[in-house]
Amino acid sequence: xxxxxxxxxxxxxxxxxxxxxxxxxxxxxxxxxxxxxxxxxxxxxxxxxxxxxxxxxxxxxxxxxxxxxxxxxxxxxxxxxxxxxxxxxxxxxxxxxxxxxxxxxxxxxxxxxxxxxxxxxxxxxxxxxxxxxxxxxxxxxxxxxxxxxxxxxxxxxxxxxxxxxxxxxxxxxxxxxxxxxxxxxxxxxxxxxxxxxxxxxxxxxxxxxxxxxxxxxxxxxxxxxxxxxxxxxxxxxxxxxxxxxxxxxxxxxxxxxxxxxxxxxxxxxxxxxxxxxxxxxxxxxxxxxxxxxxxxxxxxxxxxxxxxxxxxxxxxxxxxxxxxxxxxxxxxxxxx
Amino acid sequence: xxxxxxxxxxxxxxxxxxxxxxxxxxxxxxxxxxxxxxxxxxxxxxxxxxxxxxxxxxxxxxxxxxxxxxxxxxxxxxxxxxxxxxxxxxxxxxxxxxxxxxxxxxxxxxxxxxxxxxxxxxxxxxxxxxxxxxxxxxxxxxxxxxxxxxxxxxxxxxxxxxxxxxxxxxxxxxxxxxxxxxxxxxxxxxxxxxxxxxxxxxxxxxxxxxxxxxxxxxxxxxxxxxxxxxxxxxxxxxxxxxxxxxxxxxxxxxxxxxxxxxxxxxxxxxxxxxxxxxxxxxxxxxxxxxxxxxxxxxxxxxxxxxxxxxxxxxxxxxxxxxxxxxxxxxxxxxxxxxxxxxxxxxxxxxxxxxxxxxxxxxxxxxxxxxxxxxxxxxxx
Numbered sequence: 175x176x177x178x179x180x181x182x183x184x185x186x187x188x189x190x191x192x193x194x195x196x197x198x199x200x201x202x203x204x205x206x207x208x209x210x211x212x213x214x215x216x217x218x219x220x221x222x223x224x225x226x227x228x229x230x231x232x233x234x235x236x237x238x239x240x241x242x243x244x245x246x247x248x249x250x251x252x253x254x255x256x257x258x259x260x261x262x263x264x265x266x267x268x269x270x271x272x273x274x275x276x277x278x279x280x281x282x283x284x285x286x287x288x289x290x291x292x293x294x295x296x297x298x299x300x301x302x303x304x305x306x307x308x309x310x311x312x313x314x315x316x317x318x319x320x321x322x323x324x325x326x327x328x329x330x331x332x333x334x335x336x337x338x339x340x341x342x343x344x345x346x347x348x349x350x351x352x353x354x355x356x357x358x359x360x361x362x363x364x365x366x367x368x369x370x371x372x373x374x375x376x377x378x379x380x381x382x383x384x385x386x387x388x389x390x391x392x393x394x395x396x397x398x399x400x401x402x403x404x405x406x407x408x409x410x411x412x413x414x415x416x417x418x419x420x421x422x423x424x425x426x427x428x429x430x431x432x433x434x435x436x437x438x439x440x441x442x443x444x445x446x447x448x449x450x451x452x453x454x455x456x457x458x459x460x461x462x463x464x465x466x467x468x469x470x471x472x473x474x475x476x477x478x479x480x481x482x483x484x485x486x487x488x489x490x491x492x493x494x495x496x497x498x499x500x501x502x503x504x505x506x507x508x509x510x
Numbered sequence: 511x512x513x514x515x516x517x518x519x520x521x522x523x524x525x526x527x528x529x530x531x532x533x534x535x536x537x538x539x540x541x542x543x544x545x546x547x548x549x550x551x552x553x554x555x556x557x558x559x560x561x562x563x564x565x566x567x568x569x570x571x572x573x574x575x576x577x578x579x580x581x582x583x584x585x586x587x588x589x590x591x592x593x594x595x596x597x598x599x600x601x602x603x604x605x606x607x608x609x610x611x612x613x614x615x616x617x618x619x620x621x622x623x624x625x626x627x628x629x630x631x632x633x634x635x636x637x638x639x640x641x642x643x644x645x646x647x648x649x650x651x652x653x654x655x656x657x658x659x660x661x662x663x664x665x666x667x668x669x670x671x672x673x674x675x676x677x678x679x680x681x682x683x684x685x686x687x688x689x690x691x692x693x694x695x696x697x698x699x700x701x702x703x704x705x706x707x708x709x710x711x712x713x714x715x716x717x718x719x720x721x722x723x724x725x726x727x728x729x730x731x732x733x734x735x736x737x738x739x740x741x742x743x744x745x746x747x748x749x750x751x752x753x754x755x756x757x758x759x760x761x762x763x764x765x766x767x768x769x770x771x772x773x774x775x776x777x778x779x780x781x782x783x784x785x786x787x788x789x790x791x792x793x794x795x796x797x798x799x800x801x802x803x804x805x806x807x808x809x810x811x812x813x814x815x816x817x818x819x820x821x822x823x824x825x826x827x828x829x830x831x832x833x834x835x836x837x838x839x840x841x842x843x844x845x846x847x848x849x850x851x852x853x854x855x856x857x858x859x860x861x862x863x864x865x866x867x868x869x870x871x872x873x874x875x876x877x878x879x880x881x882x883x884x885x886x887x888x889x890x
Contacts, residue, residue, distance in 0.1 A: 243761030328822030
């Protein structure tokens with residue numbers, strides 16, 4: 175109870191502090207440069223000053239936060255990648271040389287590539303298929319809601335859910351993991367799924383696909399509804415069958431949205447960390463870059479040089495998407 | 511799918527069935543977790559959750575306690591008792607060694623060494639007799655019993671109190687609520703400025719925000735960890751504080767928040783804002799009295815996102831918060847339990863369900879806003 179109270183107090187201070195800044199700073203500005211009850215030329219001058227200063231009061235906190243939490247760290251990560259484990263001694267390209275000679279890195283890189291191919295593809299595919307089907311039935315919205323639900327579950331919670339499904343019992347004990355129970359039911363031998371090299375990565379990917387399909391479905395379903403009815407009617411009149419309509423009319427129409435869904439999931443995959451940490455912590459050849467980076471951050475007191483190098487690799491993989499995003503936004507802003 | 515009429519009924523059936531199948535596949539993992547979390551822990555570890563409603567056969571070891579003072583009846587020392595806590599179970603077989611745990615039928619009398627005998631009835635009553643005083647550790651009784659399904663909230667009681675999940679729940683709230691409100695405030699002001707105010711560097715700032723949308727968190731962690739340590743040392747406050755984690759969550763949520771809110775606020779009708787300006791309202795007044803109320807849907811969408819994201823976050827909490835009772839959030843606790851209680855599914859399933867309960871409520875309660883937010887963020 176005492177903890178709850180102190181938590182509430184701390185929360186109030188945090189939130190009110192932030193609100194007080196915006197209110198107070200604007201009030202201060204209005205007091206220093208009043209725009210009422212003064213000669214006209216003073217008011218005009220004051221308004222001009224206000225118009226110059228006020229935008230910065232508005233964007234100031236955001237700019238500071240972005241600067242401290244994004245811009246500075248990105249630059250500092252690049253710097254640290256040329257320094258030793260403590261970040262004090264310059265070591266040139268030593269960390270990069272270590273990276274490209276390390277089998278561990280290539281394993282995670284290979285796994286990451288697998289994740290990048292499989293997860294966005296299957297999530298988008300399932301999302302599209304489910305979106306198409308649920309739009310045709312009366313209980314489609316309820317169905318969608320269930321498939322969308324895993325979005326709300328944390329990666330670590332999802333990991334426990336699936337670890338339970340992959341659970342393995344030795345010998346004759348009855349299996350309490352669903353997957354092994356099904357295997358045994360059909361006369362197979364139970365398997366310790368998450369320890370089987372190569373395939374175990376796929377069992378981890380299933381978790382992310384399970385989570386992300388709902389996201390893809392919601393967005394693609396909205397895009398499908400945006401396709402004009404006339405287009406579809408024209409296709410039907412011309413004698414197209416269902417499959418043709420789907421692949422030749424619907425998919426090309428929503429191509430842009432598919433790309434957005436795809437890239438969004440791709441970025442998420444690059445950052446995937448919790449699932450691997452919780453399921454295997456990189457054992458049995460399931461390591462991925464994000465988890466390896468986290469590992470190096472703390473392993474043996476932490477090695478900031480190697481951690482930074484791995485972070486930079488992740489960053490480089492994101493850059494093409496970033497450029498594409500910026501171009502798209504620029505084109506849009508000009509179109510406005 | 512649009513099809514010719516005679517094919518329609520078959521195809522419709524197929525669609526119904528496939529959707530039903532997919533819904534079941536997508537729901538079963540969570541359902542299994544929930545069912546398991548309310549089962550009796552012995553039943554949970556000996557049979558699959560899909561058998562939760564049927565009577566389960568379990569093999570259990572029981573150790574009979576030695577009565578003090580010794581009980582003497584008809585010239586023999588005896589131990590008497592019942593194997594079960596609840597009386598509904600039925601014993602079918604029993605034994606006294608682990609090699610042959612089921613050689614005797616319930617009701618039989620088994621002869622042990624040193625002239626002792628053991629009898630177990632099907633209702634769980636057992637009787638051990640011996641010509642001498644019992645010494646050493648109590649006799650082990652192996653038995654096979656048919657135990658009716660039992661549902662209980664004991665698992666939840668245990669995780670909430672002794673496993674410390676209750677405390678973590680409050681910690682999670684302490685992290686989540688300010689981390690949701692602060693970025694909304696900051697982003698709303700910034701978004702208004704980006705949409706309706708003129709200042710040098712506006713376009714550059716917008717491009718930066720879009721670029722930062724995809725920057726991986728990993729890139730920021732090491733420098734920030736170092737900076738936090740330095741700041742903590744300088745001010746003597748320690749590097750792991752709630753304020754630190756709020757600010758981190760705030761900043762990491764800002765690009766998306768600014769992007770979403772700017773798109774929304776830029777779409778508000780120009781006439782309203784212009785006419786307010788002509789009437790002499792300052793930008794702060796316009797923002798507070800006009801823009802903020804009008805942007806409610808966008809604010810709601812983003813706050814749901816941010817809430818879910820912060821509540822479910824593990825990485826930032828692990829890096830910027832401590833591992834102690836006062837700071838461990840639910841996801842962190844879950845990870846710890848996964849390490850320390852990895853085989854205790856009754857603990858893990860109940861804890862996981864406690865963790866996902868709040869996001870699930872938010873999700874089902876406010877799904878409309880969530881979907882709207884997703885769409886405004888992605889569909890162009």
